[in-house]
Amino acid sequence: xxxxxxxxxxxxxxxxxxxxxxxxxxxxxxxxxxxxxxxxxxxxxxxxxxxxxxxxxxxxxxxxxxxxxxxxxxxxxxxxxxxxxxxxxxxxxxxxxxxxxxxxxxxxxxxxxxxxxxxxxxxxxxxxxxxxxxxxxxxxxxxxxxxxxxxxxxxxxxxxxxxxxxxxxxxxxxxxxxxxxxxxxxxxxxxxxxxxxxxxxxxxxxxxxxxxxxxxxxxxxxxxxxxxxxxxxxxxxxxxxxxxxxxxxxxxxxxxxxxxxxxxxxxxxxxxxxxxxxxxxxxxxxxxxxxxxxxxxxxxxxxxxxxxxxxxxxxxxxxxxxxxxxxxxxxxxxxxxxxxxxxxxxxxxxxxxxxxxxxxxxxxxxxxxxxxxxxxxxxxxxxxxxxxxxxxxxx
Numbered sequence: 001x002x003x004x005x006x007x008x009x010x011x012x013x014x015x016x017x018x019x020x021x022x023x024x025x026x027x028x029x030x031x032x033x034x035x036x037x038x039x040x041x042x043x044x045x046x047x048x049x050x051x052x053x054x055x056x057x058x059x060x061x062x063x064x065x066x067x068x069x070x071x072x073x074x075x076x077x078x079x080x081x082x083x084x085x086x087x088x089x090x091x092x093x094x095x096x097x098x099x100x101x102x103x104x105x106x107x108x109x110x111x112x113x114x115x116x117x118x119x120x121x122x123x124x125x126x127x128x129x130x131x132x133x134x135x136x137x138x139x140x141x142x143x144x145x146x147x148x149x150x151x152x153x154x155x156x157x158x159x160x161x162x163x164x165x166x167x168x169x170x171x172x173x174x175x176x177x178x179x180x181x182x183x184x185x186x187x188x189x190x191x192x193x194x195x196x197x198x199x200x201x202x203x204x205x206x207x208x209x210x211x212x213x214x215x216x217x218x219x220x221x222x223x224x225x226x227x228x229x230x231x232x233x234x235x236x237x238x239x240x241x242x243x244x245x246x247x248x249x250x251x252x253x254x255x256x257x258x259x260x261x262x263x264x265x266x267x268x269x270x271x272x273x274x275x276x277x278x279x280x281x282x283x284x285x286x287x288x289x290x291x292x293x294x295x296x297x298x299x300x301x302x303x304x305x306x307x308x309x310x311x312x313x314x315x316x317x318x319x320x321x322x323x324x325x326x327x328x329x330x331x332x333x334x335x336x337x338x339x340x341x342x343x344x345x346x347x348x349x350x351x352x353x354x355x356x357x358x359x360x361x362x363x364x365x366x367x368x369x370x371x372x373x374x375x376x377x378x379x380x381x382x383x384x385x386x387x388x389x390x391x392x393x394x395x
């Protein structure tokens with residue numbers, strides 16, 4: 001995932017996990033990827049790929065801050081370095097604020113896949129997603145969605161499930177499925193420890209971490225392990241279960257929901273479609289504006305710096321011993337409770353950044369969302385079995 005504008009953004013979401021990187025990494029106020037770094041990145045990324053398809057992912061901060069000329073250069077460089085018979089694609093994750101007619105025309109002409117951040121209807125979206133001067137952003141995002149729909153640009157609605165909108169599963173889902181204008185919906189849980197601006201994931205002192213189901217393992221406690229906007233784990237399970245029921249009853253086969261599709265695929269014995277539910281991680285490296293590479297965009301901390309593409313080829317960084325260990329640790333550091341869980345092969349401990357609490361027996365490394373994920377998988381189990389039978393995967 002390339003972050004050509006670093007942590008800079010044109011809005012100020014309360015739950016953003018990346019804005020503080022400006023201070024943490026001592027970035028300039030207006031960080032920008034220069035032409036030389038961009039060319040190095042495009043060339044090295046294409047050289048590193050052995051398949052017929054290469055997907056570039058542009059994120060932030062807010063990646064549209066670079067302006068259209070930057071991405072016009074991206075497309076030109078991709079054409080320059082593409083191997084014979086190789087298909088180059090681009091993903092752009094955006095808050096939509098800058099998507100005017102010129103932007104939308106460019107995205108359509110160059111077949112960019114867009115992720116548009118939106119957290120539900122107005123009253124839920126505007127709780128945490130605000131402009132730099134505290135104003136609501138809902139109308140801006142919906143205007144962007146309309147432009148994308150009118151121009152027939154492929155996009156997904158990315159919803160951050162937080163402490164507030166998690167209480168309204170049907171309302172959020174129906175809005176995303178019926179009003180935004182896309183057939184793809186992604187749900188990402190908002191979870192960050194209180195010390196996330198200073199302490200790197202898995203590097204904190206967990207000796208005082210709360211036990212599963214204890215009061216401090218909830219966002220409502222004044223001494224909670226997580227921020228107050230983090231989703232409650234049990235509410236997250238109820239949210240996913242409620243959305244699943246609505247999706248299965250009305251939209252199965254019409255709306256693609258990332259966590260639902262991967263659950264069915266994994267139950268059928270196929271690979272995970274999301275990194276958080278995969279057995280191993282390490283494929284989602286993050287490239288900062290200056291060419292520095294980190295293990296993952298949720299692990300952009302000095303402790304997880306792999307190197308720079310100016311000194312070491314991106315392919316070598318991706319397959320370095322440090323990154324291999326990072327990827328394998330997702331499975332190898334699971335507590336006993338996870339290893340013995342009925343849903344291990346659907347969950348694999350979810351994202352390592354969320355392993356903030358102790359098991360009921362006191363073992364460290366349990367995912368903060370464990371109780372909610374267990375509730376969700378238990379809830380959908382009979383439905384998944386029936387779907388697999390219908391699809392011919394079970395007899």
